[in-house]
Amino acid sequence: MDSTEGKEFVARFLNLLETNKNGVSEKTLQSVSDSVSTKIRAECTNKLLAGGKIELLKKGGQLIYKLKNEDQRLETDEETVIYNIIEEAGNIGIWMRDIRLKSKIPQIQLSKLCKSMESKKLIKSVKSIAANKKKVYMLYNVQPDDSVTGGTWYSNNDFESEFVEILNSQCFKYLLRKAEIARSYSSPIERKKSSFVSSYEVLDYINETGISRVTLSKKDIEAILETLVFDGKVERTVSNDSSSSDTSDKMYRAINRTTTTTSLMRMPCGVCPVAKDCHLDGVISPIKCIYFNDFFEI
Amino acid sequence: MSVQTIRLCSLLLKEYFGEIISNVGKTVMNLGQAPLKLIWLESKEKLKNCKKALTVLIKHCLVTIHKNSGGLTEYKAEPQRILYLLRYPKYIYIAKREFGDFGEQIIEEILMEGILTADDIIEKVYNRMKNSSENRVADDNFRTLTNISEVLVEMIKAKYIIRACVISNESNESIWFPSNIEEDEDVKDIQQIATKFSVKLEDNESLEPVSKRRKKDPVKSKEDVYYVVNSDQFHLYLRDMTILEGLKTHYDDEKAAQLVLVMLRLSQAHLWAKETVVITKTDIVEDLCPKVMKKGKLPKESCSTLFSTKEDIEEYLTFVIEDNSRFVVKVDERSGVGMYRVNIMKIYEELIHSSLASIVSDRFGSQCGRIFRLLLTKKYLHQKQIEELAMVPAKDAKECTYNLMTNNFIRLLQYPKGSEYAPAHTYFIFNVDLEEIVRSTIERCYQAIFNCIIRRNHENEVHKILIDRKTFIDAVITNLRLNSGDQADVEPQIEELNQSFSTHDKELLERLKKLSHRLELCELQVDDTLFLFQSWLSISLYG
Numbered sequence: 001m002d003s004t005e006g007k008e009f010v011a012r013f014l015n016l017l018e019t020n021k022n023g024v025s026e027k028t029l030q031s032v033s034d035s036v037s038t039k040i041r042a043e044c045t046n047k048l049l050a051g052g053k054i055e056l057l058k059k060g061g062q063l064i065y066k067l068k069n070e071d072q073r074l075e076t077d078e079e080t081v082i083y084n085i086i087e088e089a090g091n092i093g094i095w096m097r098d099i100r101l102k103s104k105i106p107q108i109q110l111s112k113l114c115k116s117m118e119s120k121k122l123i124k125s126v127k128s129i130a131a132n133k134k135k136v137y138m139l140y141n142v143q144p145d146d147s148v149t150g151g152t153w154y155s156n157n158d159f160e161s162e163f164v165e166i167l168n169s170q171c172f173k174y175l176l177r178k179a180e181i182a183r184s185y186s187s188p189i190e191r192k193k194s195s196f197v198s199s200y201e202v203l204d205y206i207n208e209t210g211i212s213r214v215t216l217s218k219k220d221i222e223a224i225l226e227t228l229v230f231d232g233k234v235e236r237t238v239s240n241d242s243s244s245s246d247t248s249d250k251m252y253r254a255i256n257r258t259t260t261t262t263s264l265m266r267m268p269c270g271v272c273p274v275a276k277d278c279h280l281d282g283v284i285s286p287i288k289c290i291y292f293n294d295f296f297e298i
Numbered sequence: 299m300s301v302q303t304i305r306l307c308s309l310l311l312k313e314y315f316g317e318i319i320s321n322v323g324k325t326v327m328n329l330g331q332a333p334l335k336l337i338w339l340e341s342k343e344k345l346k347n348c349k350k351a352l353t354v355l356i357k358h359c360l361v362t363i364h365k366n367s368g369g370l371t372e373y374k375a376e377p378q379r380i381l382y383l384l385r386y387p388k389y390i391y392i393a394k395r396e397f398g399d400f401g402e403q404i405i406e407e408i409l410m411e412g413i414l415t416a417d418d419i420i421e422k423v424y425n426r427m428k429n430s431s432e433n434r435v436a437d438d439n440f441r442t443l444t445n446i447s448e449v450l451v452e453m454i455k456a457k458y459i460i461r462a463c464v465i466s467n468e469s470n471e472s473i474w475f476p477s478n479i480e481e482d483e484d485v486k487d488i489q490q491i492a493t494k495f496s497v498k499l500e501d502n503e504s505l506e507p508v509s510k511r512r513k514k515d516p517v518k519s520k521e522d523v524y525y526v527v528n529s530d531q532f533h534l535y536l537r538d539m540t541i542l543e544g545l546k547t548h549y550d551d552e553k554a555a556q557l558v559l560v561m562l563r564l565s566q567a568h569l570w571a572k573e574t575v576v577i578t579k580t581d582i583v584e585d586l587c588p589k590v591m592k593k594g595k596l597p598k599e600s601c602s603t604l605f606s607t608k609e610d611i612e613e614y615l616t617f618v619i620e621d622n623s624r625f626v627v628k629v630d631e632r633s634g635v636g637m638y639r640v641n642i643m644k645i646y647e648e649l650i651h652s653s654l655a656s657i658v659s660d661r662f663g664s665q666c667g668r669i670f671r672l673l674l675t676k677k678y679l680h681q682k683q684i685e686e687l688a689m690v691p692a693k694d695a696k697e698c699t700y701n702l703m704t705n706n707f708i709r710l711l712q713y714p715k716g717s718e719y720a721p722a723h724t725y726f727i728f729n730v731d732l733e734e735i736v737r738s739t740i741e742r743c744y745q746a747i748f749n750c751i752i753r754r755n756h757e758n759e760v761h762k763i764l765i766d767r768k769t770f771i772d773a774v775i776t777n778l779r780l781n782s783g784d785q786a787d788v789e790p791q792i793e794e795l796n797q798s799f800s801t802h803d804k805e806l807l808e809r810l811k812k813l814s815h816r817l818e819l820c821e822l823q824v825d826d827t828l829f830l831f832q833s834w835l836s837i838s839l840y841g
Contacts, residue, residue: 159691168689188551188617227689230672231664232655237622256547262653263823264739265660269746278745286749287756296813 006044009036013044014053014067023057023064078105078113086123086137091145093126093136129154152220166211167224172233174205175254196251198239199225225252268295299327299377302741306748307380313751314383315354318343322351323375326361331374357412359526382529384747384825389532393458396535400449403427404459405527413462413524420446457531462524530569533833537569538562540830541642544649548623553605557614558626560585561640569833572643572841576629579615579636583608623648643841646834653830654735658707665690666698673708673730680727699728707735733838736831743828747821754817761810768807771795 016024016032033041045065048054057064081103086094100110114137117123125135126144136148153160175197182195203221206212228234229252239249264270268291278284286292304327312320325341326332332340338348352373355361360380364372386409394402400423407422408414414422423446453459538559545555564585565574586605605611615638618626625645630637651674659667668688673679676687685695702708713725758765775792782788799807 153689161689161691161694164689187613188549188554189613189620192617192620223689226687227668230668230675230688232652232667232671235622256550261660262656262827264743264746264827265657266823267746267750267820269742269749269824270657271661275742275745278749280752286752289749289753292749292753296809296816 005036006040009033009040010044010048013048013065017054017065017067021067023059023066025059025062025064029065076113078103078109079117081105082110082113082117083122087139089136089138091138091142091148093128093138093144093148095134095136099137152214152216163212164224164227167206167221168227168231170206170209170211171202171221171224172228172254174202175228175234175252179254192253196237196239196253199250199252202252222250225250228252268292299330300741300744302744302748303377303381304328306744307375307377309748309751310380310383311360315351318347319351319354322348323355323360323380326352326355326373326375327377331364331366331372333370333372337373354412359412379529381828384821385529385532385536385829387822388536388825389527389529392532392535393453396456396458397449397453400446401453404446404450404453408459408525408527413526415524416447416450419450419525454525457528459525460528460531462526533829534569536829537833540649540826540833541645544645545625548625548648549618549621551617554614554618557582557586557605557611558618558640561626561638562642565640567640567642570836570840572641572837574640574642576637576639579612579638582615582638583611586611643837646830646837649830650732650736650834653827654707654732654739657739658702661705662698662701665694666702669695669698670702670707670730673728674732678711678727678729680725684728703728706738709734733835736835740828740831740835743824743831746824747828750817750821750824754814757810757813761806764803764806765810768799771798 012033013029016029020028029041045054049056054065054067057066082099082105085099085102088094096110096114099105099114100107103110105113114123114125118125121140123137124140125137126148128134128136128148138144153164175195178197179195182191185191185194199218199222202225203216203218206221207215225234225236229236233254235253235255237251237253239251262270268289269275272278272291274284278286278289280286304324307327308320308324311323315323321343322337322341325337329336329340334348334352337352338345341348343351352361355375356363356373358379360376362374362376364374366372389409390402390405393405397404403423403426404419407419407426411418420443424443427442427446450459454461541562542555542559545558546552549555561577561582562574564577564581567574587608605614615626615636619628619638623644624641625648626638626640628636629639651671655667655671655674658670665688669684669690672684672688676683679687681696681699684690684699685692688695690698699708703710708728708730711727711729712719713727714720715723715725775795778788778791
């Protein structure tokens with residue numbers, strides 16, 4: 001179907017079907033498209049079938065192709081109405097309740113119609129990540145929006161936190177390695193400059209390692225790197241390198257935390273979960289404190 | 299003044315001054331500001347004790363005197379100063395580091411008494427030296443004395459010790475307060491004291507009555523010139539150290555941190571300054587390698603150890619300016635000489651942020667730490683935004699925000715779309731109130747220190763008999779060693795004495811030693827946190 005030959009064949013085939021409303025037999029088709037190889041013909045026919053443009057019928061022991069027209073697919077007026085409403089919603093999709101409100105078709109009938117349309121592959125239902133049990137309808141051939149599926153980080157409506165964590169640690173390892181190499185420079189400015197890595201480089205590295213099954217975009221990797229910034233492990237800056245064509249390239253670099261552990265946290269009272277109830281003559285008191293006991297044993 | 303503060307303060311007073319003073323101090327703190335009679339009635343101590351306690355407290359600057367509109371003298375506690383008691387070991391350490399053994403002893407003596415005249419300081423330190431070095435022949439009294447007085451003058455010049463003014467009012471009560479008025483006369487006085495004191499010593503040796511001699515004394519020091527420890531100056535030192543430590547890890551470079559420290563010292567920024575004055579590059583270079591400036595190129599060893607050349611300094615200056623944090627900024631450039639400024643507030647903010655984030659991560663896990671830091675940088679966020687930016691599953695993110703919220707680390711703000719607060723028509727936004735967290739963390743520090751002291755005292759109390767026995771036997775052993783000439787004769791006896799402790803006892807003593815050492819260390823470390831947080835509060839309030 002991709003080659004010019006295929007395209008030509010498809011056009012001729014559809015034209016033939018248009019003129020013969022009652023269908024075209026395999027033989028006729030063969031005679032019309034002699035020049036096209038069987039392989040291409042089969043491929044194109046299959047694609048048209050899968051796309052729902054034509055249908056295959058059996059008539060007296062003979063296979064016939066027939067054009068499947070929209071009018072035929074939308075059997076009733078109600079279906080047309082629903083189809084139009086769903087088409088309007090685009091790739092965001094529309095909720096069953098909203099269809100009901102707009103079309104004013106009673107609930108039971110509507111769900112029946114939707115089901116039948118779904119089986120005819122006119123529309124499809126997609127689970128939204130916004131609400132767990134909320135289904136939205138959209139046209140069959142529409143790619144759902146990221147806001148519905150959740151984008152790269154979601155599979156089957158679940159947030160893939162493990163995937164994110166792995167990417168997070170891998171990115172950090174990469175940045176850390178770069179920073180280690182940069183340490184060898186004696187000049188502080190050089191050291192700093194060479195430890196910065198652009199998000200493109202990180203992206204290339206991650207895509208190369210093959211951790212991710214899907215190819216990640218620059219936006220995706222920047223989201224991951226941002227989480228490292230919020231972990232306090234990485235510092236971000238915007239490159240102002242005039243030689244690079246992309247001026248707003250984000251650069252990242254592994255850093256030391258300014259304070260490792262606050263000294264308050266080095267003793268039991270810092271992390272004590274019951275500090276609120278700790279009093280001299282209370283049930284919980286510093287004298288009887290079990291956390292202190294453990295602290296002394298170390 | 300919170301309940302926790304009063305509790306800690308009275309415990310500290312008890313540790314340093316004993317039961318009665320602690321009781322009186324606690325009463326004054328509870329009352330806020332009160333006349334003597336009320337303090338006496340409330341504290342239920344004897345009037346005499348009450349008066350004495352107040353005198354001691356006033357001498358140590360822990361209670362101040364005020365006159366109310368009715369002409370009645372009222373006493374007011376200074377809990378902030380009482381908490382400085384915690385820092386005394388640090389003061390002594392700093393004095394030792396900066397001024398050597400004499401400095402350490404001078405500070406120790408003044409801290410012990412609160413206020414002292416120069417005479418007394420020198421006399422006490424001298425006596426102490428003599429007692430401790432009994433074996434050494436105290437041959438050169440005069441030199442020791444001049445040394446002490448020199449160190450004292452140095453410390454006064456460096457403002458670690460300042461004069462306390464004593465002002466007599468009409469009712470003949472003395473009020474005194476630290477003063478910055480520095481008279482050259484004072485310094486001369488101190489220098490003379492050494493001479494005078496050595497004369498006095500000789501008098502003593504000649505067994506002449508001192509009182510008789512004194513009248514003839516040509517130089518008489520002023521009786522009402524008292525000296526106190528200037529805690530602000532020590533805090534300045536502590537501040538610089540805190541900043542140095544923080545910057546070392548931040549820049550990941552010792553030299554860069556030292557450079558900023560030099561700028562801080564040069565600018566002589568006062569304790570609560572938000573930023574330093576503008577410093578020119580020339581000043582910095584001159585301070586770091588003075589000889590380079592004067593003669594151009596010189597062999598490297600003559601320069602300061604850290605920065606060898608002017609170019610080196612320039613490079614580091616560019617490095618600190620280009621840093622994302624903007625701790626040091628270039629203000630201006632005049633005739634080719636850069637002017638720089640250190641933003642102390644920014645450094646402190648960074649330190650506070652990272653310590654708070656570490657507290658949150660340690661208490662609630664790294665996921666909460668991430669969310670907390672996210673809120674610190676982005677300020678105001680919806681729940682939904684938090685989930686997306688932190689890349690945390692919705693359920694976990696909700697748990698984290700709930701945990702943080704119930705523990706008052708973040709707050710929830712409600713902005714209704716209409717006039718009513720219907721949940722469906724309200725924006726719920728999370729935000730961090732830094733000052734509130736800092737204050738609550740300070741309270742937590744108070745509690746932690748309080749608990750440390752209580753637990754330490756408790757452990758010592760429980761094993762009091764054992765500890766007493768140990769000290770007694772140790773004293774006996776030392777005596778034996780000192781008094782008997784024949785070592786071989788004494789050894790079996792010492793062995794026998796040591797045998798009186800069972801293995802269990804020894805283990806217990808060892809454990810006690812380790813434990814109290816650890817708790818003391820905790821107190822000092824928590825005080826570091828306390829210092830950082832309190833300084834941040836003061837800078838943001840008064841700076």
